[in-house]
Amino acid sequence: MDKKHANKSSRRIHRPATRRLVQLYAALLHNAYLRGFLSGEIYQGNAKYACVPGFNCYSCPGAVGACPLGALQNALAATGHRAGWYVLGILMLFGVTLGRTVCGWLCPLGLIQEGLHKIPTLKIKKSRFTRALSWLKYAFLAVFAVAVPLWYGLKYDLPLPAFCKYICPAGTFEGAVGHLANPANASMFSMLGLLFTRKWVILLIIVLACVFCYRGFCRFVCPLGAIYGLFNRFCLVGVSVDAGRCNGCGACVRHCGMDVRRVGDRECIQCGDCMAVCAQGAISVKAGKIVLKGPEGRPEARTREKRRGRALWGIALAVLCFALLWFNFLDPSIPRSSQAGHSWESTAAVGNRVGEQLPDFTLTCYDGSVFRLAETRGKITFINLWSTWCTPCKKELPYFSDLYLAHPDDIAMVIVHPSMVLDSPEDYLSDKGYAMPFATDTEDAVWSAVGGSATLPQTVVLNRNGEVVYNAVGSVTPELLAALYAEADGSAPK
Amino acid sequence: MNKKKLFLIAVSAAAIALAVMLAAGAVVLFLNGSARKAENPMEQIYTREQAAGALAAVAPFFVLFAGLSAAGVILGIKDENRGKQKTTVRRMDKPKHKGLIQAAMAVAAAALIVAGIINGSALDVLIKAITICSECIGLG
Structure with a gap:
């Protein structure tokens, strides 16, 4: 038995x-x-x-x-x-x-x-x-x-x-x-x-x-x-001790793995494991007055x-x-735009990976100018995806500005904010004095073109033929930007 | 010292050795990668292949640790001493007017949530949650 x-x-x-x-x-x-x-x-x-x-x-x-x-x-x-x-x-x-x-x-x-x-x-x-x-x-x-x-x-x-x-x-x-x-x-x-x-x-x-x-x-x-x-x-939900039954033996506190002094104090994770060692049956897990798990x-x-x-x-x-x-x-609220970026993989010439040509897009910049990708041929093109809520994005903007000022006639550049706007990018940029044009990707055309994801920042560099020489998420440094410029410059003759 | 304690010490040592090897592997990759990047900014500090190589080097330690752990679990070996200590027990006083405080807090919470939806801080939560902040998760 x-x-x-x-x-x-x-x-x-x-x-x-x-x-x-x-x-x-x-x-x-x-x-x-x-x-x-x-x-x-x-x-x-x-x-x-x-x-x-x-x-x-x-x-x-x-x-x-x-x-x-x-x-x-x-x-x-x-x-x-x-x-x-x-x-x-x-x-x-x-x-x-x-x-x-x-x-x-x-x-x-x-x-x-x-x-x-x-x-x-x-x-x-x-x-x-x-x-x-x-x-x-x-x-x-x-x-x-x-x-x-x-x-x-x-x-x-x-x-x-x-x-x-x-x-x-x-x-x-x-x-x-x-x-x-x-x-x-x-x-x-x-x-x-x-x-x-x-x-x-x-x-x-x-x-x-x-x-x-x-x-x-x-x-x-x-x-x-x-x-x-x-x-x-x-x-409302948690471990409860019946004061009438509890004899203060302390078995519950000794058994507990957390640093509790009393059942239900700030360290108690309300797991109810102490119920097993309470000889008095004084402990239970309750939701209000309903006993969820008791002796x-x-x-x-x-x-x-x-x-x-x-x-x-x-x-x-x-x-x-x-x-x-x-x-x-x-779920109908899941955006499908990020998958759309991969749909160009089937065509050899158009795509967003290194060696491929980005599909054309047009953006109206905050300063009123229009950025057409097709019109940047012959220049080295930098496209940067950023947002006002992204700290590394904000930190690297001065590097892009310096590069743009260093090669004003040889570089085409656009800094693109996603269509979802929390704080106005124009307000944020108003006192920064950056030289390059900024735009918002209202129709997600740029995100689709460059294979933009949920990860920011992202930088894309094209050579004079419009071929991608760099497309990666992550922060850049002035040294990396200079190296990217040199690589794009060397990969296609002027 | 009995066999059980020796076994526990061996598993503990294996766990520490595995963690140290994993940490050291990452530090070595970082130092080598940084040196390469200093010469050529286009170089990556970490590459997938190198990371896989570093993990493969640690594999014997992992196998040893996993084997010992599995054996310990199957044989039911554990440190029996944990949790046995002297404790001064005090009973928890039930807070006065608990129900009233709960109701007040629930109403305040609901009011804050509604205020948050109106002032746009709910949208803040959504935007941060649907974009990956590479810095925040430790990517860089």
């Missing part, structure tokens, strides 16, 4: 827990644009108006929503133009409804961290030192996610999401590595340099920390967890809970199937 009972309980241990299934489900729902992993492009539909609750880079090929932390930094950087009420409202809504339940149940990065911690190595124990270290994430929030973006936005009018740029492991892993791993994005290697090397090393340090220390990133670094932690005492009660209550669980899973799976269908095949 005992042996039979032991076998039964060991089978139960190896079954994936409900929380793990929910984490996997949430990770898939956060990244439901599976086509992106094949094509190497990101989802560009309207669902990205909404922020997802968990930490998930919106540049991940599969992401279907905006990262709340990236959105917060960009909103703070844009404070000089408009207050970021929307992101603050969304964060407050997630905070008051879910709090750090997001970390324990929904965050894809939380799932990855827990997976890494399963690797059988020596583990760093929870201690006073790790508790003190848990305050560090508030410093990351204050400095990298709030102060630096706000300062740069107000002082220099440059969007600088410092946490994303210097630290975020999700951006490096899901965004950078996610794109670089796809052969379709081979041209992105041209952008890599010191920044990538630094972020790669930081990613490895964070991964290693998560192997040795339970949720190392979540506990010591994550600014999003820090924000949700502030709401933890007031959130084992009477058989009829358990049957009711099971039935409700099955119904919830049924609804959840239906939502997932619909999301996969919608984001991959049905």
Whole structure:
């Protein structure tokens, strides 16, 4: 009898827990644009108006929503133009409804961290030192996610999401590595340099920390967890302790991998794992007054809970199937212009790759002049794609201006803004004094012609015959521009 | 020192060695690439082929680490000591007027979202999310 009972309980241990299934489900729902992993492009539909609750880079090929932390930094950087009420409202809504339940149940990065911690190595124990270290994430929030973006936005009018740029492991892993791993994005290697090397090393340090220390990133670094932690005492869904049953034995706190002092405090990720060790059955996961997961009660209550669980899973799976269908095949808001750029691959002469000729296009510039590509033959042509919300784009504009002034009769140049306009490019340029013409690609003709993507900046250089000698995304330097000019000059005689 | 602890130390060492090799590979690629780029600005610092080569060089370390990890998981070996520490337990006081605070926060959040849609900060979110900021994800 005992042996039979032991076998039964060991089978139960190896079954994936409900929380793990929910984490996997949430990770898939956060990244439901599976086509992106094949094509190497990101989802560009309207669902990205909404922020997802968990930490998930919106540049991940599969992401279907905006990262709340990236959105917060960009909103703070844009404070000089408009207050970021929307992101603050969304964060407050997630905070008051879910709090750090997001970390324990929904965050894809939380799932990855827990997976890494399963690797059988020596583990760093929870201690006073790790508790003190848990305050560090508030410093990351204050400095990298709030102060630096706000300062740069107000002082220099440059969007600088410092946490994303210097630290975020999700951006490096899901965004950078996610794109670089796809052969379709081979041209992105041209952008890599010191920044990538630094972020790669930081990613490895964070991964290693998560192997040795339970949720190392979540506990010591994550600014999003820090924000949700502030709401933890007031959130609607979360772990609840029945004060009448609790005898204060502390088994829950000792069992917990996080730096909690009490169940439900700012460090508690509301995972409910402590329910298993509470001999008093005082802990349950509740949504308001509804018990979602509680201590084992009477058989009829358990049957009711099971039935409700099955119904919830049924609804959840239906939502997932619909999301996969919608984001991959049905969503009419996904622009198709970027794919249109590749349709010229079938013709030998016309295209946007090195050695091919760009299809003709015409643009009306802000100064009233008209830029016709066909009329630039005999000159070396530089086409640069930029936007007012792209910091590296803004930084490299002076280099283009200097080059244009150095060869005024030998270079044709146009700097093109996408049709989606947030802040008027003309207003931004009014006091800059750049020499070259600027235009907005109102009909997406240039984007289609040069194979423009969601990645900015992009520079295209044509020789005097109109053949592409360079077409790549990424920042340029004055040295590279000079070298490109020389190469274009040498590839076709005057 | 028992066999289990030795095994855990071995997996830990393999994990650290793998991470160090991956980091060192990237640094070497960067230094070599930078030197090439200093001579010729048209050169790339990283190339796909070189990155693949660097990863291939680390492959034996990865195989060793993955093998040890898999063995540890299958055999159920883990550091039993984690989480056993003395704790002073304090009970969480239920905040007063929790329901009222929740309702006020939810209303404030909804008002902020509506204000954000009106002032254009929702469009801000969309535009940033549908374009890849190469600097922000660490590409460069």
